[in-house]
Amino acid sequence: MAVHVASARIWSRGLQKAWSTWGCRLCSQSSSSTQPSHHPRTQAEKAKRRQAREKAILSSDVNDPGLIWSDKEKIAYTAALVPGEKKDTTLPFPQSYSPEYVEFGWYQWWEKQGFFSPQQHSKQPHAVDKYFSFCIPPLNVTGTLHLGHALTYRRCFGSRRMQGYKVLWLPGCDHAGIATQSVVERKLMREQGKCRRDYSREEFLKQVWRWKNEKGDEIYHQLRKLGASLDWSRACFTMDPGFSSAVTEAFVRLCDSGLIYRSEGLVNWSCALESAISDIEVDSKELSGRTLLSVPGYQHKVEFGIMLTFAYPLEGQGEVAVSTTRPETMLGDVAIAVHPDDPRYKVTLHGLHPFTERLLPIVTDSMLLTFNFAFICAVKVTPAHDHTDFLLSQRHSLPRLTVIGGDGTMTSDCGQWLEGVKRFDARECVITALMERKLFRGKKDHPMSLPICSRSGDVIEPLLKKQWFVRCQEMGRKAVQAVEEGDLQIIPHFYTKMWKSWLSNISDWCISRQLWWGHQIPAYRVTVENSKDTEEEQWVWGRSAAEARQRAAVKFGVNPDAITLTQDPDVLDTWFSSGLFPFAMLGWPQQTEDLKQFYPNSVLETGSDLIFFWVARMVMLGRELTGQLPFKQVLFHSDKYGRKMSKSLGNVIDPLDVISGVSLERLQGKVREGNLDPRESVVAMEAQKDFPKGIPECGTDALRFALCSYKAQGEDISLSVSHVLSCRHFCNKMWQTVRFTLATLHDAIFFFCIVTLFPPPNCDAKKKKIKKKISFLINLQKCQQFCVFLSIWGAVCTLMKGV
Secondary structure, three states, X not given: OHXXXXXXHHHHHHHHHHHHHHHHHHOHHHHOOOOOOOOOOOHHHHHHHHHHHHHHHHOOOOOOOOOOOOOOOOOOOOOOOOOOOOOOOOOOOOOOOOHHHHHOOHHHHHHHXXXXXXXXXXXXXXXXXXXXXXXXXXXXXXXXXXXXXXXXXXXXXXXXXHOOOEEEEEOEEEOOHHHHHHHHHHHHHHHHOOOHHHOOHHHHHHHHHHHHHHHOOHHHHHHHXXXXXXOHHHOEEOOOHHHHHHHHHHHHHHHHOOOEEEEEEEXXXXXXXXXXXXXXXXXXXXXXXXXEEOOOOOOOOEEEOEEEEEEEEEOOOOEEXXXXXXXXXXXXXXXXXXXXXXXXXXXXXXXXXXXXXXXXXXXXXXXXXXXXXXXXXXXXXXXOOOHHHHHHHHHHOOOOOOXXXXXXXXXXXXXXXXXXXXXXXXXXXXXXXXXHOOOEEEEEEOOEEEEEEOOOOOEOEEEEEEEEEEOOHHHXXXXXXXXXOOOOEEEOOOHHHHHHHHHHOOOOEEOEEOOOOOOEOOEEEEEEOOOOOOOOOOEEEOOOHHHHXXXXXXXXXXXXXXXXXXXXXXXXXXXXHHOOHHHHOXXXXXXXXXXXXXXXXXOEEEEHHHHHHHHHHHHHHHHHHHOOOOEOEEEEEOOOOOOOOOHHHOOOOOHHHHHHOEOHHHHHHHHHHOXXXXXXHHHHHHHHHHOEOEEOOOOHHHHHHHHHOOOOEOOOOOOOHHHHXXXXXXXXXXXXXXXXXXXXXXXXXXXXXXXXXXXXXXXXXXXXXXXXXXXXXHXXXXXXXXHHOOOHHHHHHHHHHHO
């Protein structure tokens, strides 16, 4: 018995030494100087920080040695093992810790045994009548995981299973309409010299599916390597037939209830994508004055941040000066608006357009009351290319003239001299023409906010288009109410203010996208045989073309055979289908057993940058279509990982490279294989010099342990490879401690554990004292409490302090 006690002391000292060496590093987040950001940064602040990061990278100390590490011996598991069979755990332990040896083969065995399936629940003797469900944020099929994504996959699913819950963690992948189509288009141009328009729609979609089948499973491979306990038998892709049916059903129901409607309105248009995008896909680039920027499709940089003034001649005599940052749009001017109290302009007068001879009425409008009368004399009115002017045109019944096409070139309404000219080239032509006519009055620096497409980097062009919209005001109000009444809990709480502010002022959501890859909108334009009304659009919708035909026959009171249907060629916004994910993945609209058992989901964890893109829309659509909130809690972690993970900053790190190790040459090869512009490539290559020898093999356990050691809810995460390497050292300490213990105790270890942890009733006081001490050190009950509240960080710290 004395041997047992002595060995226990040695064992305890070994663990205490490991804790003193590595534990304080792993669990020091609570005292870190990194604090949660209670006031999310504006786009201008983010842009400024990004520029500072780029500058810091490019001016970094050339003498900085970067990550220092020494090669460790890699030990392979060489015993015969059939994939999916259990490893032989009776083999002697190797002298040094090797992640490859330790981790080999286990995941395949877990998966084959069905440990990740909720069907295992009934086989467990400790099963309780509770469920825990979670849908993985569906990742883009185009992408791969990075360490930032991995933070989301560290929750307590294993602990919930051990507590007897029926657990479902469901994997999913998003078709990523814009991103996927762009990738395939670039691939076809690079390999075949063809663009999308060189194919029929069906041929192009075959190319996309071929690419998806070749490349689309890479993310699932990464998740398996991370050890994620996902039920792969339920894996869901948003373009699967079942999910596509759910998308169609949602669209039809929302149309029937009047929440989806078709209307002509100004949309945010990306000329590079030739598609509309939503408000929250528009970034604002703050300019302090004259700035030259690269724009997709232009060889030379384009000038922005300039206010240009020119004059419109008035009928009879005189002129009126107007100012604009977008002189190319003056070809679409239909009026001149003046201050209601300005005595200098009579509304009976008209301006004369210098290029089209069109008469421009002078109107007074209350809009100008919001400006200082002394500085704003008159403004040009371009309803088809400016949101404010569009509203003004509605008040004054003004026409709307589109002068920029969807491809970014000037339309025929501009005249032959500009037709087909690219918009920013046309800008220079207009300025030159104004100078020639002696109507140019000067230009000056002008601070401004430039709208940028977050998808393509293109400058957004407001264009007048007929599109499908979702009415969001009432659904947004209900989403706010859910948080206020405590039905939906947002963690950290400081995101609640942002949630309420945005949803209380939400605008209608444009869900049309002018793409080929995605869910084609199940709406049909109706043409009735021998109908005299051919100008006004007539639309119906349906779960199929046959259903739409029957609806049209009833709506217009004609024979179904007299109807011709043309399906809308546009597709739905990717976020529309993603917003259905929590219930569509479980079989909705059918009342499946999975939907009955696991909906609503227990919790959602995601990055705070998706609060409006995805989370708010899931809440709105879930409540509207199912009558229930899609989840009870939302856990946000910061969208910043020290330097925000970005391909252009060179700090996007593949988890597999951390798990298995990678050379610097291969890291830089990945940058060259990407689609970065030359400047971004320079920054990315420079940033990777942080790893002069590449990244060492750290293993899955070390990576997961490093991720768990962060208190990530809402806080900035400075996750570094050196931190993961420290966790690998900790794993080595544990390995050596266990080797020493086994070598010392031999077969007595089993008897020691049983007696000390579960002493018989007549056990003497000394044995009970040992049991009490070990229980106190490990403190499993407190770890379990942390897991109940989804605080892995707290559980890790408690466990490590115990050892």
